[in-house]
Amino acid sequence: MRLLLESPVPSIAVGAMLVTMAAIVYSQTRRQIALLAIAGAVLLTLLACVGERLWVTPREEVTAALSGLMADIEANDLTAVLAHIDPAAVDIVSDASTLMPQFAVEAAGVGSGPEITLDDESAPTVATLGFKPVIRARHKSSGATGAYFDGITMRFELRGGRWLLTQYEAERELHGAASQLGRP
Numbered sequence: 001m002r003l004l005l006e007s008p009v010p011s012i013a014v015g016a017m018l019v020t021m022a023a024i025v026y027s028q029t030r031r032q033i034a035l036l037a038i039a040g041a042v043l044l045t046l047l048a049c050v051g052e053r054l055w056v057t058p059r060e061e062v063t064a065a066l067s068g069l070m071a072d073i074e075a076n077d078l079t080a081v082l083a084h085i086d087p088a089a090v091d092i093v094s095d096a097s098t099l100m101p102q103f104a105v106e107a108a109g110v111g112s113g114p115e116i117t118l119d120d121e122s123a124p125t126v127a128t129l130g131f132k133p134v135i136r137a138r139h140k141s142s143g144a145t146g147a148y149f150d151g152i153t154m155r156f157e158l159r160g161g162r163w164l165l166t167q168y169e170a171e172r173e174l175h176g177a178a179s180q181l182g183r184p
Contacts, residue, residue, distance in 0.1 A: 015042070128153065135147065
C-alpha cells in the first residue's frame with residue numbers, strides 16, 4: 001500500500017496495462033463497451049494519480065521537512081534553519097548558531113538518499129534519515145571554499161504536527177572541517 005501512496009508510477013503502470021487491454025478488445029470488436037472501458041481505465045488512472053498527490057504519507061512529510069531545512073541552509077537563513085530544529089536540541093542549535101554566520105552557503109541539497117526509517121509505520125513519531133548531502137560553502141573571512149559530501153544521519157521527531165530535527169551525526173566532524181576553511 002505504501003508504494004501506491006508514495007509514487008504515481010504503480011498507478012500509471014496499472015492504468016497503462018488496463019488501457020492497453022481495453023484497446024486490444026476494442027480493436028478486435030469495435031464495440032462501444034470496450035471504448036467505454038478505455039475511458040474508464042484512463043479516468044481510474046487519473047483518479048489514482050490525484051489521490052496519490054493528495055495523500056501525504058509520513059515519509060513524504062519527513063522528506064519535505066528535510067528539503068525545507070536544506071533550502072533554508074542554502075538561503076543562509078539562520079532563523080528559518082533554527083525553526084526546523086527542536087529547541088530542546090541545544091547542541092544542534094549551538095552548532096547552527098556558531099557555524100552558519102561564519103559561512104556563505106553557495107549550494108545545499110539532499111544529494112543521495114535519503115533512507116528513511118520510521119519508528120512505527122502506522123503512526124510514526126520518530127524518523128531516522130541517512131543520506132549524503134551536497135553542501136558547498138565559502139568561509140566569510142578567509143574566502144576559502146569547501147564542500148561536504150560525507151554521510152549524515154539525522155533524527156526527526158514529530159512535535160506539534162511538525163517534524164523537527166532532534167539529533168544528527170556526521171561521518172566527518174563538522175567543526176574540524178569548518179575550522180580548516182577558516183585558516184588563511
